Amino acid sequence: DVKVTQSSRYLVKRTGEKVFLECVQDMDHENMFWYRQDPGLGLRLIYFSYDVKMKEKGDIPEGYSVSREKKERFSLILESASTNQTSMYLCASSLPQGTDQPQHFGDGTRLSIL
């Protein structure tokens, strides 16, 4: 079974801090994704990566950056955290054959910015 592991289930940070959310997958998937999930808004794509050191902006990249130095690890960075970035963050991975592949999700990180 594919396992996608997010480093923290819960995280509390302060406004202005630089925040790192880590995600590791163990199935050698090329694609990795970061979403945020807010009530009434569903999942929104922040960034995705289709290969090491490759990244593309999703629908809401503002205030975020990402890093993919190794195939199994995809990091989401909040450069200067703000209260409107309080949310549930979900990481996912998938095989590369276009969109015809399911995405496999981690259990999420519930991030609170105070």
Place this chain on the structure above:
Amino acid sequence: SQQGEEDPQALSIQEGENATMNCSYKTSINNLQWYRQNSGRGLVHLILIRSNEREKHSGRLRVTLDTSKKSSSLLITASRAADTASYFCATGPTGTASKLTFGTGTRLQVTL
């Protein structure tokens, strides 16, 4: 912008009844997927239906796709309390590699 919109937003049924959730979308798609999310957990893939398919089954799940109406439905038969979760549709638009667009979800409550 959200591609998929689920209907209803919330559904409460008794164990043993069938649950039907609907998803509408706006643009052409390669496929449509359904996911389930238990409270406080990540999403789990349930079933994928391609744009050239009309119906697909997996255990107690039945998915239909009507590309002319840009809509899909997920039917869970003989529901169980353990089916209590949120259900999301996700569309893979044509011409866009790898990205999925998720709807806002249907929250299903199955009571004993």
